[in-house]
Amino acid sequence: MDSVNKAVIENSAKQAGWHLPTWAKSWEALLLLTAVVVFLLNCMASPYFLDPWTLSDATFNFTEKAIIALPLALVIIVREIDISVASIIALCSVAMGYTAQAGVGVELICLVGLAVGVCCGLFNGLLVTRLNIPSIVVTIGTMSLFRGIAYILLGDQAIRDYPPAFEYFGQGYVFYVFSFEFVVFCLLAVLFYVLLQKTNFGRRTYAIGNNPTAAFYSGINVANHKLILFTLVGFFSAVASIMLTSRLGSTRPTIALGWELNIVTMVVLGGVSILGGSGTIIGVVISVFLMGLVTVGLGLLNIPGIIMSIIIGSMLIGVIALPTLIKFFAEKRRV
Template sequence: MENTDLTAEKNFDLKSFFFQWEWVLVLILIIVNFINTYLSPYYLNTYTLLDATMTFLDKAFIVLPMTFVIIFGDIDISVGSTVALSSVVMAVAYNLGMPMSLAIIICLLVGTVCGMINGLLIVKFKELSAVIVTLSTMTLYRGIAYTILEDQAAGGFPEWFTFPGWGYVKGIPFILIVFTIFAIIFALLLHRTTFGRQVYAIGNNAVASRYSGVQVNKIKFIVFTLAGFMSAIAALFLTSRMGSTRPNVALGYELDVIAMVVLGGVSTSGGKGRIIGTILSIFIVGYLRYGLGLINVPAQVILIIIGLLLIFAVMVPNLEKYFKRKKTKKAF
């Protein structure tokens, strides 16, 4: 009765290996750097390439948990406001006389609690989609930040707090080192653990996951909490780099972050995508902005270019499907 034909062999197909989205991203990244080198003689050297990362890696911390959120098929648009609120509370706490280390812990706590509130609302009120919940909390968190600080800036941090945003360790930007560590942790979490497997399962079929004993609510709650925590990490680096903070910092971060995740090949309908893709797209968008900034391309034009890139990213999987369908139609 046993079926002996059933193998455990993977069909390694060279063609489909190279037709992965990540290779397209590698190609785009190379092209972007090529163009940058061509446009500016000051671009291509290790120092510039490393230094540039300091200008864009703060958002990248949020890209990591956002990858998980979008794999669920959900979205979190409150992350920008979470950054602002945790940053503002940290500054106010410090200015009230607390030691900086305590202020930093408070910053991380505020971000985490913001994420927990999102998670709780999404899990408890099934009829509310994540977009609606985080749209509300986006306004809420930003509103609280404005109430605390009104339209003023707060800063005056101790000298050593410039280190996260501006410091180097053995010639490598500190932020790049920290980001690399977090990126590895998130990549392992998503691709090598049972937790990551369950994240994919929920994104593909939440009902079947529940029937298979996956604790859907718990996992969603953890991921949204992580998104809040990582937003607070981003707030630390951003505040450190700017030296002071205002309630309107990190405006529009959520869109940048979501754009990077989508460009990284994570499907908004859930269940697909890899961390490596989103990491590549962080560097694509980052270097593109930096390079075009070097030759004084206006910020608005940069936005147009990134928009086009994004349309391309969303279109490609559909083009692939379109061609496949055409092919199968012919075959019959």
């Protein structure tokens, strides 16, 4: 999809007689331009939008989802998907809630949550790589399984017995104005950029996404690589669960319900091809900020949550359908 989008931008520029530099022809540049436009519209929508505290608090709307979007981008690049992430968040939160009720310290609460997330991701990965079940089928099943376990363990109750120190992960600030969550996301974005663009691990990821069979015969252990990626998604779903549970101050089995759509949209809107083999972390990061700005803007206009869901769903369908539409109209023009 990345190459198709780039071709469309190049053709439009040629027709208009423009000579754009290479970076300006990318999907990331188009996303960045869109984000700037949405930012300016938000400035006009509310005089309070540019307040530093308003901007800082707005990051709470997307940072937990964005943290999961980073490893999920790698999973989609290798032609797989994980839509059980929100259910992993719920199960991790329930595990942490029961651990907190036992009166243990913050460190052990977090370790339990991370352990559950890793186990969930590993379980998904083993089903995909060892039993060769399509990841969409596996994660649809585990999405119901993990959420169902959370409901069985907690029912319609809520757990609020967290120690005061636990609040910092979801409510704390760094340098007075930046939320702790946002700072963690920025650091992870840099880490995943280096991992995907500058290391052999990233090159293997692209190789598997472009041609898994060729990657296998070139000496790459495709199954183990995918297993690592699914485990990473589970781990960072647990990280997001720690932050979300801390921010809400409670655990419920409905926590993060419906987040799958938002997270997948962040990745695909960022230029990661749903067919695998292409995409960048920079695109995902810009997409995260764009969706955050859209959410804040709609909130400033008092748009109901169901309308926000419709808009996000439409964005996902539009981005996935874009290459097909471009190919269709290109063929019509040739005829």
